[in-house]
Amino acid sequence: MAKLYSRRAILAQIALGTGVAGAGFPVSHAFAASDDRPWAFFTDDEARWTAAVADVFIPQDEFPSASQAGVVDFIDFQMATAYGAGEGLYLDPPFPAGALAEQGYQLEFTPAQLLRQGIEQARQLGDIATMDAPARADHVEEMSNRDDITGTLIVELWKLTKQGYFADPIYLGNHDYAGWRMVGFPGAHAYYTERVDAHKRSVTPPPRGIAHDRDGSPYPPRAIGGGSD
Amino acid sequence: MARTLPKTDVLIIGGGWTGLTAAYELAHAGQRCVVLERGKKRHTATSFSAPEEHDELKYAHRYSHMMDVKKETLTIRNNRDQQALPMRRLGSFLPGSGLGGAGIHWNGQLWRPLPSDLQMRSHYEERYGKDFIGPDVSVQDWGVTYEELEPHLDFFERICGTAGVAGNLGGEARPGGNVFEGPRSADYPNPPMQQPISNTLFGEAAARMGLNPFPMPSANVTKAYVNPYGAQLHPCTYCGFCERFGCGYYAKADPIICVYDRIKDHENFEIRFDAQVLRIEKSEDGKTATGAVYLDENGEEVFQPADTICMNAYALWNVHLMLVSGLGKPYDPKTRTGVVGRNYAYQTVAGVDAFFDDSVKTDPYMGAGALGVVIDDYNGDNFDHSDLGFVGGGYIACKQYHGRPIGYQPVPEGTPKWGAEWKQAVRENYNHHADLVVHGSSVSTPENYLDLDPTWTDAYGRPLLRMTFDFPENDRKMSDYVMQRAMEVAREMDNVTSVSGTNLAAVDKHYDIVPYQTTHNVGGAVIGTDPETSVVNRYGQMWDHHNVFVFGACLFPQNLGYNPTGPLMGLAYWTLEHMKRDYLPNPGPLMDA
Ligand SMILES: Cc1cc2nc3c(=O)[nH]c(=O)nc-3n(C[C@H](O)[C@H](O)[C@H](O)COP(=O)(O)OP(=O)(O)OC[C@H]3O[C@@H](n4cnc5c(N)ncnc54)[C@H](O)[C@@H]3O)c2cc1C
Ligand code: SF4
Numbered sequence: 001m002a003k004l005y006s007r008r009a010i011l012a013q014i015a016l017g018t019g020v021a022g023a024g025f026p027v028s029h030a031f032a033a034s035d036d037r038p039w040a041f042f043t044d045d046e047a048r049w050t051a052a053v054a055d056v057f058i059p060q061d062e063f064p065s066a067s068q069a070g071v072v073d074f075i076d077f078q079m080a081t082a083y084g085a086g087e088g089l090y091l092d093p094p095f096p097a098g099a100l101a102e103q104g105y106q107l108e109f110t111p112a113q114l115l116r117q118g119i120e121q122a123r124q125l126g127d128i129a130t131m132d133a134p135a136r137a138d139h140v141e142e143m144s145n146r147d148d149i150t151g152t153l154i155v156e157l158w159k160l161t162k163q164g165y166f167a168d169p170i171y172l173g174n175h176d177y178a179g180w181r182m183v184g185f186p187g188a189h190a191y192y193t194e195r196v197d198a199h200k201r202s203v204t205p206p207p208r209g210i211a212h213d214r215d216g217s218p219y220p221p222r223a224i225g226g227g228s229d
Numbered sequence: 230m231a232r233t234l235p236k237t238d239v240l241i242i243g244g245g246w247t248g249l250t251a252a253y254e255l256a257h258a259g260q261r262c263v264v265l266e267r268g269k270k271r272h273t274a275t276s277f278s279a280p281e282e283h284d285e286l287k288y289a290h291r292y293s294h295m296m297d298v299k300k301e302t303l304t305i306r307n308n309r310d311q312q313a314l315p316m317r318r319l320g321s322f323l324p325g326s327g328l329g330g331a332g333i334h335w336n337g338q339l340w341r342p343l344p345s346d347l348q349m350r351s352h353y354e355e356r357y358g359k360d361f362i363g364p365d366v367s368v369q370d371w372g373v374t375y376e377e378l379e380p381h382l383d384f385f386e387r388i389c390g391t392a393g394v395a396g397n398l399g400g401e402a403r404p405g406g407n408v409f410e411g412p413r414s415a416d417y418p419n420p421p422m423q424q425p426i427s428n429t430l431f432g433e434a435a436a437r438m439g440l441n442p443f444p445m446p447s448a449n450v451t452k453a454y455v456n457p458y459g460a461q462l463h464p465c466t467y468c469g470f471c472e473r474f475g476c477g478y479y480a481k482a483d484p485i486i487c488v489y490d491r492i493k494d495h496e497n498f499e500i501r502f503d504a505q506v507l508r509i510e511k512s513e514d515g516k517t518a519t520g521a522v523y524l525d526e527n528g529e530e531v532f533q534p535a536d537t538i539c540m541n542a543y544a545l546w547n548v549h550l551m552l553v554s555g556l557g558k559p560y561d562p563k564t565r566t567g568v569v570g571r572n573y574a575y576q577t578v579a580g581v582d583a584f585f586d587d588s589v590k591t592d593p594y595m596g597a598g599a600l601g602v603v604i605d606d607y608n609g610d611n612f613d614h615s616d617l618g619f620v621g622g623g624y625i626a627c628k629q630y631h632g633r634p635i636g637y638q639p640v641p642e643g644t645p646k647w648g649a650e651w652k653q654a655v656r657e658n659y660n661h662h663a664d665l666v667v668h669g670s671s672v673s674t675p676e677n678y679l680d681l682d683p684t685w686t687d688a689y690g691r692p693l694l695r696m697t698f699d700f701p702e703n704d705r706k707m708s709d710y711v712m713q714r715a716m717e718v719a720r721e722m723d724n725v726t727s728v729s730g731t732n733l734a735a736v737d738k739h740y741d742i743v744p745y746q747t748t749h750n751v752g753g754a755v756i757g758t759d760p761e762t763s764v765v766n767r768y769g770q771m772w773d774h775h776n777v778f779v780f781g782a783c784l785f786p787q788n789l790g791y792n793p794t795g796p797l798m799g800l801a802y803w804t805l806e807h808m809k810r811d812y813l814p815n816p817g818p819l820m821d822a
Contacts, residue, residue, distance in 0.1 A: 088298060103305055103306070105318055163286055168286065184660055185594055188279065188280035188470075191467075193464065197424055
């Protein structure tokens, strides 16, 4: 059984590092409403490190940062389910050296293994927790250019961060529709026959996800079981 | 030993557009048809309904409707000096699996070939001289003409309830349609789609420049419609979850509603799901095929004998089945002999991004798979190639297919790849972007081909297909030229503040298996009139095994600038007509070798 970690406490530590702790989290912060649910995959160190990197990718401005929007929850859930276990990934050996970028992913790891081993190695390269925001950005940039597992890890985390920020909230990211509000994406309930050729500056309807209005709640459920991947 | 089942008249491998259509036509011609489909049963009504279907992560990025590379994949390299490595994850193309094949998650852009596309070699040689096509380009004529295919192209447009404007009705030019198209026997069955602001501004700019814009022909249906098989279709809602998704609104023509529902209860029709065909067996003299061995839903090997075999497994997997079954002579690039795997080609894609000032709000989430305004002025041989040093071309479309936010994050050139500035740019440009594509042809060459990989195997122990492909010089030049023209139109568009272009076939780039390009893999089992350079004769019948008929884009001797399904379904109906009329009453070669 996984140990219980307080997600809120972990994320508070991240925020200290970015220097925005004084502002506190917006009320809609994923973790402010969150809880003492255990991570399904991460250890608290891994979660903290992942949150720091994800917030380099998508930092806070008028809209939440990646971790504030639930991206770490999203990644945790993805790693604990089919995607993390390597669904849709052919992993038959051999894995010869010298693969070209054009040939795509050629490591022998499932995404969950990539994150576990990659984060362990990446953490040897510097203590992200003690860095200020510009130093973190440089550190992530530098890791992304490495021709080893950390380079691949950063590519994977960037992909997962965008997915977590913009995927339907049933997957635990995009909390309170942070990503959808930011760009103006109305979501899953989509019928635009009347508007498509109106050519008027329209007001984008407020976002509604797949599970919106289920059980009369304005927000989708945030239970891990809500994902259908 | 495989268990042997009672013999059937026709065995059809694959339950997508071509397979289900073959079953429909041949069952009605009195043939007992068995369709073997490797994937699951699914249905438009129950499997694709909103809002659950509108899950971008699950369908567009986790590929839940597509084939599973854990079971079958291929290896890839750019040239013969490299070691091909497995395509470990889907990316560049997304083949289908399950009832309806890729036809349930296609866009519905429904094109016809230009008459000259089908006579590519003779047309260019006649217009520009014998030496115009370079020595390392192996393009050839299809062996079947536009006039011959026209009734079949027209019929498939009606099966799909296609929305569009005819540009050439029986030789008469029609305003608002494609002025370059070949003569058509009838107008489209439905009126064109409603266009959003970005596509409209593109069309206006193109017209000001003297070019000829028209709405993209679309199998996203615009009106309530009943197709010739009796299938009911409904108007598109512009939901924007189209490409990579099934359409629960019955608005995107797909093989389940358009064909399967109309044949499923016929006494001559049977389909088996979870039926993975492993190989085709040949008779002792090798002249005919006797049936196919497949794994049934319990994982048991079964032999299904048949008088006639139709290969409808999608371009790549048809070629793979031929290679693992020893059908036809494999191509050898060293000696440039053999045919199976020869002339594999792809699609040459470039993108142009135009950014509007704040006065134009595009609402990119209002989209549909075939929602575009197109110019065909630089496609095929619609423009003078004399001084250009390449053959072929592409259409330029301004499109609004899908503004779904994981995949659609347009930012101007020079924006950092992540961080605060990136975030700001995504926010500012999501609603102010015009999305142009150059959808270009792909010539065949002696060095781009398919064979079997010496190292890796699939889940069934068969060697993987090996793809050796890079963009030919011809196509790099072509793509760059047409992209420059697209950028000119983009700059002419009202309220556009910046324009940038990305050519995937630029000189410094190699074909890359990772970013999605198109699921338009073509060639490898090409059609023709010479058994030295084609796998099947002009009726789609294998030269070496007269009771095997081949369907799909593997027949294309090179790729045209259009999406393949219109042309390949035209060919399918052409083949089926000749099977019904000439072959089945009197089985044997339909052409002398
Ligand atoms: C995202 C996407 C968008 C597209 N958009 C367009 C478009 O806008 N316009 C256009 O013209 N084309 C488009 N296409 C291409 C179009 O989908 C194909 O051209 C078309 O589906 C080909 O039909 P087919 O019958 O040859 O193959 P498919 O539809 O792929 O059907 C082949 C079937 O064979 C089955 N099969 C394969 N191997 C075996 C085996 N060994 N045993 C048993 N069964 C097997 C597969 O599971 C599959 O169901 C698109 C494709 C994709 C993926
Ligand atoms: S855009 Fe139209 S055709 Fe495409 S899935 Fe939505 S409703 Fe169907």
